[in-house]
Amino acid sequence: MKQISTILFSTVFFPLLQPVWDKEPFNISNISKPDAPFFLEDAGIKEQGAYFRQLPDPRIKSRIALSLLKTNNEKAVEILENMLRDEKNDNVISDLFICMYRLRDKAKITYSERIKKYMEHQDQLIRGYAAALYFIKTSDAATILTMLEKENSLFVQELLWNELASKPKSCNQEDLKKFLQSKDSIRRAGAVRVLALASKEPDSVPKLKKAAEDELPVRIALAKALKEMPDAGNELIAKLAEDKSSIVRALVASCAVSDKRLKTLVKLSGDKDWEVRRAACETLGGSKSPEAISALLARMNDNYEPVRTAAEDALVKINPGEDTIKKLTEFVKSDAHRDAAIRVLGMLGAKNSALDILNVLNGKAEDETVRRAVEALGRLECKSAADAIASKSSSKNPAVRKAVAFTIGRLGVASTFKTLELLTKDKDASVVLEAINAMGLIADKSFNKRLNEIVKDVKPSTSSDMRAYACWAVSRINAPTDGMMEEMKKLFLKKIIPMEGEKTYDADYARAAAIMALVEMGGKKNEPSMKAAKSAISFFHENPFKTKDEDSITLKEYMRQIQAVMNGTEIKPELVPTVKPELVTGKVQ
Numbered sequence: 001m002k003q004i005s006t007i008l009f010s011t012v013f014f015p016l017l018q019p020v021w022d023k024e025p026f027n028i029s030n031i032s033k034p035d036a037p038f039f040l041e042d043a044g045i046k047e048q049g050a051y052f053r054q055l056p057d058p059r060i061k062s063r064i065a066l067s068l069l070k071t072n073n074e075k076a077v078e079i080l081e082n083m084l085r086d087e088k089n090d091n092v093i094s095d096l097f098i099c100m101y102r103l104r105d106k107a108k109i110t111y112s113e114r115i116k117k118y119m120e121h122q123d124q125l126i127r128g129y130a131a132a133l134y135f136i137k138t139s140d141a142a143t144i145l146t147m148l149e150k151e152n153s154l155f156v157q158e159l160l161w162n163e164l165a166s167k168p169k170s171c172n173q174e175d176l177k178k179f180l181q182s183k184d185s186i187r188r189a190g191a192v193r194v195l196a197l198a199s200k201e202p203d204s205v206p207k208l209k210k211a212a213e214d215e216l217p218v219r220i221a222l223a224k225a226l227k228e229m230p231d232a233g234n235e236l237i238a239k240l241a242e243d244k245s246s247i248v249r250a251l252v253a254s255c256a257v258s259d260k261r262l263k264t265l266v267k268l269s270g271d272k273d274w275e276v277r278r279a280a281c282e283t284l285g286g287s288k289s290p291e292a293i294s295a296l297l298a299r300m301n302d303n304y305e306p307v308r309t310a311a312e313d314a315l316v317k318i319n320p321g322e323d324t325i326k327k328l329t330e331f332v333k334s335d336a337h338r339d340a341a342i343r344v345l346g347m348l349g350a351k352n353s354a355l356d357i358l359n360v361l362n363g364k365a366e367d368e369t370v371r372r373a374v375e376a377l378g379r380l381e382c383k384s385a386a387d388a389i390a391s392k393s394s395s396k397n398p399a400v401r402k403a404v405a406f407t408i409g410r411l412g413v414a415s416t417f418k419t420l421e422l423l424t425k426d427k428d429a430s431v432v433l434e435a436i437n438a439m440g441l442i443a444d445k446s447f448n449k450r451l452n453e454i455v456k457d458v459k460p461s462t463s464s465d466m467r468a469y470a471c472w473a474v475s476r477i478n479a480p481t482d483g484m485m486e487e488m489k490k491l492f493l494k495k496i497i498p499m500e501g502e503k504t505y506d507a508d509y510a511r512a513a514a515i516m517a518l519v520e521m522g523g524k525k526n527e528p529s530m531k532a533a534k535s536a537i538s539f540f541h542e543n544p545f546k547t548k549d550e551d552s553i554t555l556k557e558y559m560r561q562i563q564a565v566m567n568g569t570e571i572k573p574e575l576v577p578t579v580k581p582e583l584v585t586g587k588v589q
Contacts, residue, residue: 010072012037013573014557018565021516025437025472026509027465033554039578040071048583049079058089063584065095070581074107081109090123097129104136112137119147128156132163141170148179154186161190165225168197180207188214189221196225202233212239219243223251230256238264246273253279257286266295274304281307285314293320297327300344301336308340316347329353332360339369346376354382361388367397374400378407386413393419398428405431409438417442421450433469440473448477452484455514458496464507467491471510475517478524485532488514492536493543512558515540519566533566553577 012034020030040048045068052064065083068076080100087093097118100109109115115137118130135144144160151157164171171194179191192211196202202225203209211222223240226233240252241264253268253276255261265287269280281299284292296318299311315324325348331341332353338360345353354377361373370392377385386408393404405423408416420442423435436454439447454462454470471488474480480488490496491514495503505511515536522530540559551559557574564571 010037012576014554014576016571016573017512017516017558017561018571021472021520025440025465025469026513026516027468028507028509031509031512031558033557034576036576036579038070038072038581040068040073040076040581040583042073042075044580044583045071045073045075045079049082051584052083058092060584061087061089061092062095065092065099067581067584069099069102072578077103077107078110081111081114084114090121090126093118093121094123094125094129097126097133100133101129104133109133109137116143119143124153124156128153128159131156132159135160135163135167139167139170141167142172142175145171145175145179148187148190157186157190161193164190164194165197168194171195171198173198177207180211185215185217189217192218193221193225196222196233197228200232202226202229203235208236209239212236216245216248219245219248220251223248227251227255231258234258234260234264237261241268246271246276249273249276250279253277254283257283257292259289262287262289262291266291269295269299274302274307277302277307278304278310281310281314285310285317288318288320293318293324297324297331300331300340301334312340312344312347315344319348325350325353329356332356339372342369342372342376346372346379349379351380351382354380354385358382358385358388361385361392367395367400370395371397371400371403374403374407378403378410381411383411383413386411386416390416390419393423398426398431401426401428401431402434405434405438409434409441412442412444414444417444417446421447424450424454429463429465433465436466436469436473440469440476443473443476443478445477445479447473448479448481448484451477452481452487455484455487455491458498458506460498464510467506468510468513471513471517475520478521478526478529480521480526480529482528485518485529488518489532489536492518493539508552508555508558511555512562515559516562516565519562522566530566537563537566 015031115134121127176191176195179187296311302308328341331337408420451470492511497504518533
């Protein structure tokens with residue numbers, strides 16, 4: 001990649017293959033190349049600026065300004081500022097300010113006084129963004145507050161109050177309190193939020209106590225501020241927890257948990273509004289207190305699934321002691337609590353609950369209960385349940401069949417291997433992939449025949465994912481026949497996928513999986529596999545029939561890393577090369 005001296009706003013790296021391979025098979029998601037970032041060098045940005053100044057058409061000028069958003073270069077902000085000079089068209093000026101504001105986190109403006117003159121512009125977008133950029137550069141809160149005293153645009157007010165909230169200490173508290181006398185609830189709301197954030201202890205500010213009884217926008221603003229303050233405002237939080245608006249209560253329920261807030265959050269976990277309950281359960285996951293655990297247990301039979309899920313996740317996060325495990329095990333016998341309890345017990349690894357969960361599986365149960373029971377028994381390593389679990393592979397629900405494959409892979413009981421092979425032929429793709437993955441986890445030689453069939457199969461009913469997963473499973477087993485190694489070489493090197501009367505290569509990640517499998521097995525003292533890998537890689541580079549651009553940049557990067565694995569050398573992350581953004585060009589008439 002060409003060296004770039006300019007500091008980019010953002011850089012992107014190719015994913016590292018080895019850490020992924022150590023945990024799971026390659027697929028289209030876990031090793032796909034991120035989108036290449038745009039980049040335009042300083043000279044190109046300057047050319048756009050010069051072209052801008054020659055143009056009479058405001059529409060093209062706006063297009064040039066917007067194109068600079070994709071340059072990924074701090075020089076763009078400087079040029080956007082320069083474009084403002086002598087520009088008369090309000091639409092163009094507005095677009096210039098929009099672009100500079102969108103780049104505010106990347107580079108600050110240089111000429112604050114030049115920007116300041118636009119703060120009185122009649123266009124709300126221009127004066128709003130100008131004021132925001134001016135404040136970001138100078139932290140001159142007094143000037144912004146003076147402007148807000150007369151500002152009537154809701155857009156400008158909300159924009160500037162948000163900016164002030166990002167630097168609350170820059171504001172004079174007495175100046176903020178003046179806004180609390182305003183008849184406009186938006187002004188009061190903005191001031192309340194900034195005042196609260198600027199206070200060490202909001203509970204000690206009388207004006208904020210009054211704000212807790214103000215109109216809804218003000219109460220929402222106060223709740224938002226308190227949400228950002230984990231160790232303060234506990235009295236105000238308790239008061240807002242009684243608010244008649246569920247929006248306010250939900251914000252309070254999302255405030256970080258502490259000993260002083262615990263009682264409030266426990267109460268909110270039983271709120272009449274399900275979103276408030278969900279938020280409170282999620283927050284209570286940060287406390288290991290008996291009160292929090294009791295509140296979460298009480299929500300495991302909630303009428304709304306998002307609340308139950310939040311309670312389950314929170315309990316797993318807390319990882320409670322044996323007393324709670326016993327209660328959860330008792331819940332397995334309760335129709336109302338059963339599903340939630342089974343999932344939590346499985347996630348917690350509560351092996352003493354396995355028999356109770358197995359009893360549920362052997363009884364009459366809904367598909368969701370069966371799915372949860374099957375997965376839990378796998379996590380609990382309950383090998384005695386293997387045959388009962390395998391019997392559920394006949395379920396009409398693919399989620400259940402997928403769970404069966406998942407659990408067979410974790411139990412590794414030989415009597416279930418035939419079931420696993422059948423699941424690799426399932427009509428549901430997710431079930432098939434889970435079954436192939438399970439074969440890799442078990443790593444039994446008896447799976448080789450079926451895995452070889454999958455690697456060879458290129459019918460439309462199959463997928464690149466299946467072949468990539470199969471290669472990973474073969475490498476885990478590490479006992480390939482000569483025929484299997486030849487099939488993986490073929491998958492890596494040849495055009496084997498039928499497409500519109502011709503043949504094409506398999507997906508890059510599937511090809512990478514094939515050669516990675518050979519290299520990995522070779523690294524485990526499998527000499528025939530290493531020999532096959534070396535000959536395949538040699539032919540890959542020397543293939544006389546391959547065109548210059550036949551290999552994608554992604555595959556070339558995969559090969560760089562795989563060869564490093566083969567040679568035992570360090571693999572350093574590689575930047576994804578940048579691409580030049582589409583620019584506005586032409587001749588000025």
